[in-house]
Amino acid sequence: MHEDALRAMLHDDPNDERAFSALAELVRRHATEPDNPEDPLTAEPEEEPVGAADLALWSLAEELAGHPKAWRPLVELGRLSVGDDPEGAVRRFTTAAERDPSGVALATSLEILREADMPVEALGLGVGHWRTREQVPEVGRQLVLAAVEADRLFEARQHLEALDTHPESGQVEAMRRDLVVAIEAAEARQSST
Incomplete structure (x- = not known):
């Protein structure tokens, strides 16, 4: 075009x-x-x-x-700035999440923060903005993974339970097994140390 x-x-x-x-x-x-x-x-x-x-x-x-x-341009600005200005990136992600009721912006922002090795920041953003029954299940998946990466396994299980209440049960079921495996693997690592 x-x-x-x-x-x-x-x-x-x-x-x-x-x-x-x-x-x-x-x-x-x-x-x-x-x-x-x-x-x-x-x-x-x-x-x-x-x-x-x-x-x-x-x-x-x-x-x-x-x-x-x-919201998509704000997510892109956050992605571009996460390495040099993590606080500015989180602000951009927050604004994007507030502008997007579907949760796509939030899920993408959480994934970018996780990839930048900022799972705690991802948890803060996600917990403050996730509307379980209204937004895409991917938000919950990203939250569970962020909690696992932050070694907050109890919190990971809580997010998984919340995700189970999502109306898109087919999508949740498709991602649930991998999330359980990730949590159990992290629990095994914790217990072996």
Whole structure:
């Protein structure tokens, strides 16, 4: 799709995953391409391609995050800043979670925090925003895993029990066995030390 068409789609719905991903890819590509590949003096970009791509993506996400219903751009800003500014990332994730009643923003934010080795922060964010019966079951899964990673196994079992009350019982059942295995493995590690 053309960049202008993607921007128009995101103006209407700043959380459109396909449009955001497509525009993000275009922005990254533009940021890493040399201005004039024929000119040997400009063939090498001044910045590292990854840094330039992240900066371009940051600008795009920041532009879209101003929309009062935008949560996907805030999650992206949080992902980009979690290494350098963990507190700022958590603030962005919090705002994204408050803007998204479905829980997709919260689940994604929890996963990013877990991947950044911040399970305690993930627990704080999740416990404060998880609405068990209203949001996607993935939020509960991420909370259980964060509790396991933080060695809070009693809390992990509590989150698993709460997840069992979710109306999407089929989805919960599909993830439950792996969560039980993760909790039991962590309990075995704890008891062996």
